[in-house]
Amino acid sequence: MNVFVIGTGLIGGSLALDIKAIHSDAVVYGIDQNEEHINKAIQLGVIDKKAYIEDLKIANIVIISVPVDAANEVVINVLDVINDDCLVFDVGSTKLPICNAIENHKKRTNFVAAHPIAGTEFSGPTAALKGLFVGKTNIICEIEKTGVVFQKKALQLFEAMGFSIRFMKPKSHDTHIAYMSHLSHISSFMLGKTVIEKEKAEKDIFDMAGSGFESTVRLAKSSPAMWTPIFKQNKKEVVAALQGYIDNLSGFKSLLEADNFDAVFEEMKNVNKIKVILNGLGKK
Ligand code: NAP
Numbered sequence: 164m165n166v167f168v169i170g171t172g173l174i175g176g177s178l179a180l181d182i183k184a185i186h187s188d189a190v191v192y193g194i195d196q197n198e199e200h201i202n203k204a205i206q207l208g209v210i211d212k213k214a215y216i217e218d219l220k221i222a223n224i225v226i227i228s229v230p231v232d233a234a235n236e237v238v239i240n241v242l243d244v245i246n247d248d249c250l251v252f253d254v255g256s257t258k259l260p261i262c263n264a265i266e267n268h269k270k271r272t273n274f275v276a277a278h279p280i281a282g283t284e285f286s287g288p289t290a291a292l293k294g295l296f297v298g299k300t301n302i303i304c305e306i307e308k309t310g311v312v313f314q315k316k317a318l319q320l321f322e323a324m325g326f327s328i329r330f331m332k333p334k335s336h337d338t339h340i341a342y343m344s345h346l347s348h349i350s351s352f353m354l355g356k357t358v359i360e361k362e363k364a365e366k367d368i369f370d371m372a373g374s375g376f377e378s379t380v381r382l383a384k385s386s387p388a389m390w391t392p393i394f395k396q397n398k399k400e401v402v403a404a405l406q407g408y409i410d411n412l413s414g415f416k417s418l419l420e421a422d423n424f425d426a427v428f429e430e431m432k433n434v435n436k437i438k439v440i441l442n443g444l445g446k447k
């Protein structure tokens with residue numbers, strides 16, 4: 164089986180490792196604009212060989228795992244070259260733009276629009292992890308536009324990797340993910356910024372950085388090259404989510420300024436119900 168991974172970083176590399184573990188006959192080819200990543204991926208055994216877009220004619224499966232702006236162009240080039248039996252899926256963190264980009268392509272039925280809800284703050288092939296997707300959700304959009312044979316092939320593969328599958332409309336995905344993922348990243352980046360600015364004046368502030376700060380600011384280590392196109396593509400939903408967050412921060416600040424500590428207590432007590440919500444989802 165010939166598997167092509169375009170973008171041999173964290174997500175593409177992790178998928179490659181899982182496919183090699185599931186299918187012993189798989190030969191994994193890597194395509195990447197970053198020569199160092201390709202070489203590293205081969206050295207680490209994440210992929211087997213370097214390849215080019217023209218080689219996709221022999222592909223059985225193509226995975227598109229590049230930043231979401233690049234993915235919209237790459238997906239057209241891929242669908243133009245593949246054979247009739249080849250399954251193609253992407254992993255991008257936005258879904259409406261890519262679904263729109265391929266809406267009228269003659270090979271639309273070969274394509275599955277996917278978003279694995281899994282990852283870390285690290286990038287590149289050294290960040291790739293075998294088993295990253297066990298117990299994680301893979302959101303699939305517009306499954307009805309994928310041919311039945313390709314639906315079956317993709318779902319079998321995702322289930323073998325340990326994913327649970329959730330189907331959504333692309334617009335709905337982009338709205339919800341703005342709150343559940345994109346807002347957390349902005350919040351973490353801006354928390355990091357606020358503390359870095361303060362640190363310039365008070366050199367020893369980082370000596371006091373406890374695990375609360377570290378865990379909240381973890382996502383601020385994420386790649387700007389991956390996140391800028393996500394915020395660009397999902398700007399409307401992200402701005403709406405951000406406005407809600409800014410309103411809540413301003414409200415909390417006003418309560419403090421007004422010495423209204425009963426209300427401060429109540430605000431936090433109300434949000435404590437997040438524990439129940441997360442427990443219900445099997446998360447701590
Ligand atoms: P990554 O580790 O940075 O890997 C992406 C790789 O693609 C890099 O080697 C990059 O090269 C290369 N690339 C960029 N544009 C390309 C192009 N036009 N053609 C060929 N290669 C190209 O990124 P990632 O975290 O795996 O993210 C990949 C995709 O997964 C994104 O669409 C993201 O939205 C999605 N995703 C990410 C996460 C996460 O937690 N990270 C979770 C779910 C989904 P350069 O180094 O030169 O840029």
